[in-house]
């Protein structure tokens with residue numbers, strides 16, 4: 001077995017150009033005694049499709065929430081194309097499209113109403129937002145839901161309609177927390193194509209995911225987060241180092257599949 005090549009330093013490789021699309025600078029966040037994000041730094045290049053992976057509780061959602069202005073850090077900065085998310089929230093948020101984890105939204109609306117409302121909130125004219133919302137609902141296979149309220153959507157449908165809300169204003173940087181969770185395989189492929197096309201056109205996509213095969217196939221770059229810190233970051237090929245990303249992940253976070261047997265877990269005979 002060949003030894004894996006040395007990893008690029010945490011924080012990622014040198015970024016081409018003067019200004020990363022998203023720059024996280026020494027972010028820290030604690031919830032009481034729990035340190036969720038521990039001086040985390042990461043530079044996400046413009047035009048990249050950047051995967052953020054890590055074990056449960058590693059701090060991914062907390063990091064992405066800070067990066068998108070949804071959660072105030074204890075210290076550190078997050079810059080979107082050089083604009084400080086906390087110093088200039090309106091300017092920074094205009095550049096962002098966000099799919100937060102466990103989003104609570106105005107779900108007593110139909111899909112068309114919700115996506116249209118998102119665009120209007122972003123200051124888009126109605127005659128631009130309605131055709132875009134309509135097209136997004138068709139592409140994401142939600143149009144047939146018609147007047148069904150988002151509150152009555154399935155989990156996967158909700159994920160897709162919130163993705164449509166994140167896309168409708170055509171932002172520069174998309175930050176998507178678990179975009180493929182609960183989504184059917186055909187819709188997942190559609191979403192992957194949307195994201196790949198968006199990045200090819202110069203947009204930047206940041207996704208968190210637990211599906212290593214998808215991250216390895218889809219993402220140009222990846223960061224592995226563990227205990228609130230970046231343990232590896234760089235191009236997907238650099239981080240995978242010729243191995244399966246899943247194996248590298250396990251190696252880097254020191255995780256092992258539990259061998260403990262649940263001897264009591266047997267189909268009962270009566």
Ligand SMILES: Nc1ncnc2c1ncn2[C@@H]1O[C@H](COP(=O)(O)OP(=O)(O)OP(=O)(O)O)[C@@H](O)[C@H]1O
Pocket residue numbers: 031034035036054055056057058059060061062063
């Ligand atoms: N609002 C909160 N109050 C208290 N603790 C929190 C809060 N949000 C997150 N935490 C804690 O911070 C840590 C990081 O949580 P976070 O949700 O960022 O992890 P994650 O990497 O997104 O996990 P997962 O992969 O399971 O979604 C966890 O230990 C979690 O319990």
